[in-house]
Every structure is written in structure tokens, then in C-alpha cells.
Amino acid sequence: MEDEPCPELVPIGGAEQSDAGPVRKIPVTIITGYLGAGKTTLLNYILTEQHNKRIAVILNEFGEGSALEKSLAISQGGELYEEWLELRNGCLCCSVKDNGVKAIENLMQRRGKFDYILLETTGLADPGAVASMFWVDSELGSDIYLDGIVSVVDAKHGLQHLTEEKPEGLINEASRQVALADLIIINKTDLVSEEELNKVRTSVRSINGFVKILETQRSRVDLSNVLDLHAFDSLSGVSLQKKLEHVKTTQAHLDKAIITVTFDIPGNIKEENLNLFIQNLLWEKNVKDKTGCTMDVIRLKGLVSIQGKSHQVIVQGVHELYDLEETSVAWKEDEKRTNRLVLIGRNLDKEIIKEVFIATVREERGNS
Numbered sequence: 001m002e003d004e005p006c007p008e009l010v011p012i013g014g015a016e017q018s019d020a021g022p023v024r025k026i027p028v029t030i031i032t033g034y035l036g037a038g039k040t041t042l043l044n045y046i047l048t049e050q051h052n053k054r055i056a057v058i059l060n061e062f063g064e065g066s067a068l069e070k071s072l073a074i075s076q077g078g079e080l081y082e083e084w085l086e087l088r089n090g091c092l093c094c095s096v097k098d099n100g101v102k103a104i105e106n107l108m109q110r111r112g113k114f115d116y117i118l119l120e121t122t123g124l125a126d127p128g129a130v131a132s133m134f135w136v137d138s139e140l141g142s143d144i145y146l147d148g149i150v151s152v153v154d155a156k157h158g159l160q161h162l163t164e165e166k167p168e169g170l171i172n173e174a175s176r177q178v179a180l181a182d183l184i185i186i187n188k189t190d191l192v193s194e195e196e197l198n199k200v201r202t203s204v205r206s207i208n209g210f211v212k213i214l215e216t217q218r219s220r221v222d223l224s225n226v227l228d229l230h231a232f233d234s235l236s237g238v239s240l241q242k243k244l245e246h247v248k249t250t251q252a253h254l255d256k257a258i259i260t261v262t263f264d265i266p267g268n269i270k271e272e273n274l275n276l277f278i279q280n281l282l283w284e285k286n287v288k289d290k291t292g293c294t295m296d297v298i299r300l301k302g303l304v305s306i307q308g309k310s311h312q313v314i315v316q317g318v319h320e321l322y323d324l325e326e327t328s329v330a331w332k333e334d335e336k337r338t339n340r341l342v343l344i345g346r347n348l349d350k351e352i353i354k355e356v357f358i359a360t361v362r363e364e365r366g367n368s
């Protein structure tokens with residue numbers, strides 16, 4: 001078999017300049033969550049509510065009971081998607097049997113009819129893999145951008161899903177979905193007591209110290225909480241700084257659990273040294289904890305101060321992919337320049353990561 005060509009990395013910014021002026025990219029929100037958590041209920045709610053938004057919704061058919069199930073499957077390059085339906089409230093909808101990328105490509109032929117895309121993944125999907133497709137596919141990346149990842153958690157069974165043991169110590173899907181989320185909707189609160197709800201909330205928070213958590217029944221949420229999160233681009237530059245300031249390192253709540261680690265290191269750093277630090281962590285995987293276990297970073301966010309750059313730089317990472325992008329927020333003359341990183345993953349030891357960071361960024365490399 002021939003090797004796959006190396007995909008071209010594209011910036012994840014919200015809007016891009018071209019010779020003909022700014023090109024409006026369409027935001028995509030990934031809706032993920034374990035089997036039966038309430039993803040389809042959320043999307044059906046959005047599809048039937050009056051909200052004056054033109055949203056294209058891609059429903060995944062894998063689970064049972066997709067309310068808009070139709071059998072007009074058309075085979076397109078191995079992926080199956082169904083016809084686009086135009087709904088009374090202006091939304092467009094189709095259901096897919098795969099990861100939905102082909103459906104998005106097909107949808108782009110209907111440009112002008114929608115302003116937003118919501119993509120439901122299967123309950124067992126790794127949202128990081130889906131997110132990566134938008135990140136690495138330059139053709140897709142020129143039309144759309146990833147706005148955020150929303151995970152629906154079942155209040156009744158969420159804890160059980162989060163503690164499920166996978167063979168060979170693999171991270172279970174439910175934990176991964178929580179780790180990668182920019183917004184968590186704990187759904188089905190009608191089925192649990194306040195005490196049970198507290199336990200789920202605490203577990204979710206112990207994994208992801210950054211995420212916003214909403215609690216609902218029948219997946220009813222204010223759409224403004226779901227859309228335009230700008231979780232991956234510099235449009236969130238100002239608020240990201242504020243948000244990062246509030247993130248705390250979390251304590252493992254579950255055995256061998258994913259946690260959030262955050263730290264602040266003052267000063268300017270060289271871009272090449274920052275790249276080295278991130279690559280050691282994400283690619284080489286040669287940063288280990290006290291017991292010799294590899295630190296497994298699933299999500300990385302940060303705002304850093306790069307030598308020679310007048311503006312704050314945002315760091316974004318999902319699995320092995322990462323990106324540095326200068327924001328529109330300039331460092332003020334009298335402002336103390338700092339580097340704040342938030343890492344979500346397994347076997348993370350804050351003190352060791354901090355030491356490695358300091359050692360790497362302080363090291364003199366190259367000529368500059």
C-alpha cells in the first residue's frame with residue numbers, strides 16, 4: 001500500500017484574508033457524548049426550536065432512535081450520508097452513517113443557506129480524531145473552522161462510563177470526550193438525586209478543570225451557550241486569558257484518571273524552545289512521571305509570551321496536533337509577561353512538567 005501523503009496543516013483561525021477580501025468561514029461545533037447521553041435529543045431540539053438561526057445539523061445514525069431517520073442513503077466514497085432536508089425553522093439536516101466529513105463537503109455546495117454546522121459524532125467516537133480532520137484537511141479548512149467540542153454526559157450513567165476499564169489500560173471513550181470538551185452538558189438530571197449529580201459533576205471537573213458545565217433535562221440549553229465558543233481561535237484571546245487564570249490543577253478523582261494541570265512561568269520564551277517542549281510532550285512522548293509512566297496529553301491550551309512578538313500567542317493542541325497563533329492582544333508596556341499552560345491528560349505531574357518546561361525554555365539554542 002502506498003503511503004498517505006502528508007496532510008498540509010492549516011491555521012485554525014475564524015476568518016481569513018484573501019485577495020478578494022475577508023472570506024467568511026463557517027463554524028463547526030462537534031457534539032459528542034457517550035451512547036444514549038442525549039446528543040440526538042439536543043440536536044432535535046435545536047432543529048425544531050424557533051431561534052432565527054440557519055444551522056446545518058449532521059446527525060449520526062449509529063445510535064438507536066434517530067428521530068429523523070431516513071433510508072435514502074447514498075454511497076459517497078465509502079461514507080454514507082442521506083439527503084439534506086430543509087426544515088421549517090430554516091435549519092438544514094441530514095443523517096450520516098460515518099464521521100460526517102463527506103456530508104460537510106456536500107453541504108458546502110449549499111453555501112449561503114446556513115451559517116453554522118453542528119456535527120454529531122457516534123457515542124464511541126474520539127472527538128479528537130474528528131477535530132483533527134478539520135485541522136489537517138486544508139480543503140475543508142479553507143471553508144470552515146472548528147468552533148468547539150460539546151460533550152453531553154448522562155447524569156445517570158456518566159460515572160459508570162467514566163470509570164469503565166478498557167483493555168491494556170487504554171483511556172475509555174467517555175473520559176476522552178470529557179477531556180476534549182470545551183462545554184459539557186450534564187443531561188438527564190431528572191433521573192438522579194442531588195448527591196448523584198454532585199458526584200458526576202465532581203468527576204467531570206476533576207478530569208477537565210477548564211470546561212464550562214451546564215446541567216439540563218432533555219438536552220434543553222440556551223443555544224448561545226453552545227455556539228460561537230471560539231475555543232480554538234484567537235478571537236477568544238482576551239477572554240481566554242481570563243479563563244486560563246481561573247483554571248486550577250485538579251486532583252485525580254478516579255483511579256488512573258485524566259486530570260488537568262496548569263502553571264504559570266514568567267518571562268519571554270523562544271519559539272523554537274517552546275516547540276521543542278511541546279514536541280517532546282506530544283510527539284516524542286519522552287516526558288515521564290515519577291513512576292516512569294509516559295505523560296499522555298490529550299488537550300493543551302495556553303497563552304504564551306514569545307521573544308520578539310508584541311502580541312500574546314495562543315497555543316492549541318489536540319492529541320499530537322498543535323498550533324501556535326499570534327492573537328490580537330498586545331502585551332502592555334508595564335505588563336508582566338507570562339506563559340500560562342493548561343494540560344489535560346493522564347499521568348501528568350505538575351512539578352515535573354514545570355521543571356521540564358523551565359529547563360527547555362531556558363536552554364540556549366540556535367543563533368537567535
Ligand SMILES: Nc1nc2c(ncn2[C@@H]2O[C@H](COP(=O)(O)OP(=O)(O)OP(=O)(O)O)[C@@H](O)[C@H]2O)c(=O)[nH]1
Nearest residue numbers: 034035036037038039040041063064123188217218
Ligand atoms: N429521562 C430522560 N430521558 C432523556 C433525557 N434526554 C434524553 N432522554 C432519552 O434518552 C434516550 C437517548 O437519547 P438520545 O438523544 O438518542 O441519545 P444519544 O446520545 O443521541 O444516543 P446515541 O445516538 O445512541 O449515542 C432517548 O430515549 C431520549 O428520549 C432526559 O433529560 N431525561
